[in-house]
Amino acid sequence: xxxxxxxxxxxxxxxxxxxxxxxxxxxxxxxxxxxxxxxxxxxxxxxxxxxxxxxxxxxxxxxxxxxxxxxxxxxxxxxxxxxxxxxxxxxxxxxxxxxxxxxxxxxxxxxxxxxxxxxxxxxxxxxxxxxxxxxxxxxxxxxxxxxxxxxxxxxxxxxxxxxxxxxxxxxxxxxxxxxxxxxxxxxxxxxxxxxxxxxxxxxxxxxxxxxxxxxxxxxxxxxxxxxxxxxxxxxxxxxxxxxxxxxxxxxxxxxxxxxxxxxxxxxxxxxxxxxxxxxxxxxxxxxxxxxxxxxxxxxxxxxxxxxxxxxxxxxxxxxxxxxxxxxxxxxxxxxxxxxxxxxxxxxxxxxxxxxxxxxxxxxxxxxxxxxxxxxxxxxxxxxxxxxxxxxxxxxxxxxxxxxxxxxxxxxxxxxxxxxxxxxxxxxxxxxxxxxxxxxxxxxxxxxxxxxxxxxxxxxxxxxxxxxxxxxxxxxxxxxxxxxxxxxxxxxxxxxxxxxxxxxxxx
Numbered sequence: 001x002x003x004x005x006x007x008x009x010x011x012x013x014x015x016x017x018x019x020x021x022x023x024x025x026x027x028x029x030x031x032x033x034x035x036x037x038x039x040x041x042x043x044x045x046x047x048x049x050x051x052x053x054x055x056x057x058x059x060x061x062x063x064x065x066x067x068x069x070x071x072x073x074x075x076x077x078x079x080x081x082x083x084x085x086x087x088x089x090x091x092x093x094x095x096x097x098x099x100x101x102x103x104x105x106x107x108x109x110x111x112x113x114x115x116x117x118x119x120x121x122x123x124x125x126x127x128x129x130x131x132x133x134x135x136x137x138x139x140x141x142x143x144x145x146x147x148x149x150x151x152x153x154x155x156x157x158x159x160x161x162x163x164x165x166x167x168x169x170x171x172x173x174x175x176x177x178x179x180x181x182x183x184x185x186x187x188x189x190x191x192x193x194x195x196x197x198x199x200x201x202x203x204x205x206x207x208x209x210x211x212x213x214x215x216x217x218x219x220x221x222x223x224x225x226x227x228x229x230x231x232x233x234x235x236x237x238x239x240x241x242x243x244x245x246x247x248x249x250x251x252x253x254x255x256x257x258x259x260x261x262x263x264x265x266x267x268x269x270x271x272x273x274x275x276x277x278x279x280x281x282x283x284x285x286x287x288x289x290x291x292x293x294x295x296x297x298x299x300x301x302x303x304x305x306x307x308x309x310x311x312x313x314x315x316x317x318x319x320x321x322x323x324x325x326x327x328x329x330x331x332x333x334x335x336x337x338x339x340x341x342x343x344x345x346x347x348x349x350x351x352x353x354x355x356x357x358x359x360x361x362x363x364x365x366x367x368x369x370x371x372x373x374x375x376x377x378x379x380x381x382x383x384x385x386x387x388x389x390x391x392x393x394x395x396x397x398x399x400x401x402x403x404x405x406x407x408x409x410x411x412x413x414x415x416x417x418x419x420x421x422x423x424x425x426x427x428x429x430x431x432x433x434x435x436x437x438x439x440x441x442x443x444x445x446x447x448x449x450x451x452x453x454x455x456x457x458x459x460x461x462x463x464x465x466x467x468x469x470x471x472x473x474x475x476x477x478x479x480x481x482x483x484x485x486x487x488x489x490x491x492x493x494x495x496x497x498x499x500x501x502x503x504x505x506x
Contacts, residue, residue: 030059030076030103035069047074055080059103062132063087066099076103084110086130092118092161094130094137106132114139120164120190121147123157135162145188150219151175152188164191176219178248179205193220209233210246222248236316237284238262239277251279259286261310263318266345267295270308279316285309289504292321294343296377303329304503305341320344326506327352330497333416334379335359337495337506338370348374358382359496360411360418362392362458366490367409378416384409390421391491392458394432395440402460403430403486404453420454427451428486431460433473443479446471 032038036053044050049071057064057071057078067082080099086108087093097112108130116123116130116137125143130136137159144153145166155170167187174181174188174195185199196216203210203217203224211233212226224246231240232253242257254276255261261270261277261284271293272286285307292303305323313319321343328337339354352358352370359365360379367384374380384390388409394400407425411418429451431444448465455461465471497503 027076027104028060029073030057030071030078030101032056032071033058033063044070045072048072059101059106060132064099064101077101078103086110088130088132088161092116094128096128108132116159116161118161118164118190121145123159125157136160145190147190147193149176149193152186154186165189174219178222179203181217192218194218197226205248207234207251212244215244224248234279234316236263236265236312236318238264239275239284241275251277253277255286261286263310266318268318268321269293269295270310272308279312282312282314282316282319283309284312291503292323298377299332301329301331301334302500302503303327303341303343318345320346328497328503328506330500330503333361334372335497336370337497350374357492357495359493360413363418364391364491364493364496365389365409365411379413381413382411384411387488388423389486389488389490391489393491400432400484401430401489401491402432403428403489404451405429405486405488406451417458418455420452423451423453425449427465429453429463429465430484430486431463440476442476443474443484444471445474445479 032051033056035051035055037051039050039052041050051069051071053067055066055069057069064080065083065085066080069078069080071078078101080101082097084096084099085093094110094114094116096110096114098110100109110128110130112126114125114128116128123137123143123145125139127141128137128139138157140156142155143157144151152168152172152174154168154172157166157168159166165187169185172183172186181195181201181203183197183199183201185197187196194216197212197214200213201211210226212230213228215224215226215230217224226244227242230244231238232244232246239253239255240260241255244253244255246253256274259272259275261275269292270286270290272290273288275284275286277284287307290305290308292308294301303323305327306325309322309324311319311322323341325339327339327341329335336352336356336358338352338356341353342351350372356370357364357366358370365384367388368386371383371385372379373382385408388406390404390409392402394402404421404423405428406423410422412420427448427450429444429446432440433442433444434440444463446463446465446469448469449467451466452464453460453462
C-alpha cells in the first residue's frame with residue numbers, strides 16, 4: 001500500500017470514529033467550576049458568558065483550565081485564552097494558548113504553543129485537535145514528539161493516546177543521537193519506542209546508511225526488520241536482500257532472499273538466498289545458491305560453493321574469501337573445482353584444497369593442493385603441491401595426451417598463458433613429438449629428479465630433465481596404450497565449467 005493510500009484509509013477511519021462518537025454517549029453540559037470574574041457582554045454574544053481569571057471548567061470527568069474564557073451554554077462550548085490546560089488523565093495533559101472546545105462532540109481544537117504531555121513523550125505543535133471520546137489527537141501543519149531518546153517531526157500526525165501509538169506523514173524525521181531516520185509515512189509506538197515504516201525510508205548513522213520501503217525499527221533495543229527493496233551501505237560494503245534483520249548495537253544482521261553483499265573497494269560481490277554479517281566479529285557469509293563474483297574490467301571470476309565467507313580486518317577491509325564444500329570457479333582463461341578454496345586479498349593468492357582440479361587453456365592440473373598467485377588480475381604463477389600432474393590433449397581423435405608429473409610443480413605465466421614449468425622431485429613426462437607439419441615423429445618418455453619445461457602456444461617446445469635422467473624416444477606404435485599413460489592418469493574434462501552458469505553443476 002502506498003503512503004498516500006495508507007493515510008487516506010487511516011484518515012477515513014479517524015473521521016469515522018469521530019462521527020460514531022457523536023452518538024455513542026449522552027451529551028453532558030460544560031460546567032463552570034470557578035472564575036475570578038463573571039461578566040455578560042452583549043457585544044460578544046447574547047448567550048455567551050465572559051469568564052476572567054483562574055478559570056476552571058469541567059466536562060464529564062475532565063477539568064479544563066485557562067486565564068479567561070467565553071462560555072456558550074446554548075452550544076455547550078467555550079473558547080479559552082491564556083495558559084490553557086486540559087487535564088485528560090493522571091498521565092496525559094494538554095497545554096496551549098488558545099482553545100475551542102465543543103462539549104457535544106467532545107473535540108478540543110488548540111492553537112499556539114500546544115503541548116500534549118504524557119509520561120513517555122511530549123508533542124509540540126501550533127495547532128492540534130483532540131477527541132476525548134476516541135482519545136485521538138492530530139495535527140496537520142507540523143509537529144514534533146520528543147521522548148528520552150528521540151525527536152520526531154512531521155507535517156501531519158495522528159496520535160492514539162490510549163494505545164501510545166502515533167501515525168505520521170509528509171517529511172517525517174526521527175533524530176536519535178546515533179542516527180537520523182527520514183520517511184514519508186511512519187507509525188511510532190511511544191511505549192516500545194518502535195518505528196514502523198510504510199514508505200521509502202532512510203536511516204543514516206556514522207557507520208552506515210539503511211534504506212527500505214517497509215519495516216520496523218526498535219529505537220530502544222536497536223533492533224530492526226526491513227522489507228521492500230532494503231539495503232545497508234557502509235564505506236566499504238553494501239548488503240541487499242528481500243528482507244533484512246539488523247541489530248545496530250552488535251552490528252549483526254540476517255539477510256534472506258536474493259541476498260547480494262558487495263565489497264566496493266575490491267569490486268567483489270557475494271550472492272545467495274541466505275546470509276549473515278557480523279561486522280564486529282569481522283565476517284559475513286552467504287549460502288543457498290552462493291556465488292562470488294570478482295569483477296574486473298577485462299574479465300570476472302565466478303565462484304560457487306555450498307557456503308561463501310568474507311573475512312575482514314579491524315579496518316573492515318576485505319581480507320579473504322573462503323569457499324567451503326563443492327567449490328567451483330570459472331573465468332574465461334582459468335577454471336577449477338575442489339572441496340574448499342581460500343582467496344587471500346592481501347597477497348592475491350588462491351588456495352585450492354582437497355582433490356583440486358584446475359584448467360588453464362589446454363592444460364588440466366591436479367595435485368593434493370594448488371596455490372595460484374595473481375598479479376594485476378592475471379595469473380602470475382601457480383604451485384601444484386604433492387602428487388602433481390599436468391595433462392594436455394595431444395590428439396583428440398587418437399585420445400593421446402602429453403603428461404607431466406612430479407612431487408612439486410611450479411608453473412609461470414605471461415599474459416595468462418603458461419610459458420614455463422619447473423618440476424621438483426620424482427619428475428616424469430610423456431611427450432608426443434611432432435614436426436613442423438604436425439606429423440607425429442615419436443613419443444618421448446623421461447624420468448628424472450627434476451625437470452624444466454618451456455612452452456609456446458601451450459605446446460612443449462623444450463623439455464630438459466635434470467639429475468638421474470632416464471629418457472627415451474620411442475617410435476610411433478611401439479608403446480601400448482597402458483604405457484602411453486603415467487600412473488594415476490585421470491582425464492576429467494567432463495567436469496570442467498565451460499561457462500559461468502556451470503559453476504552450479506557439481
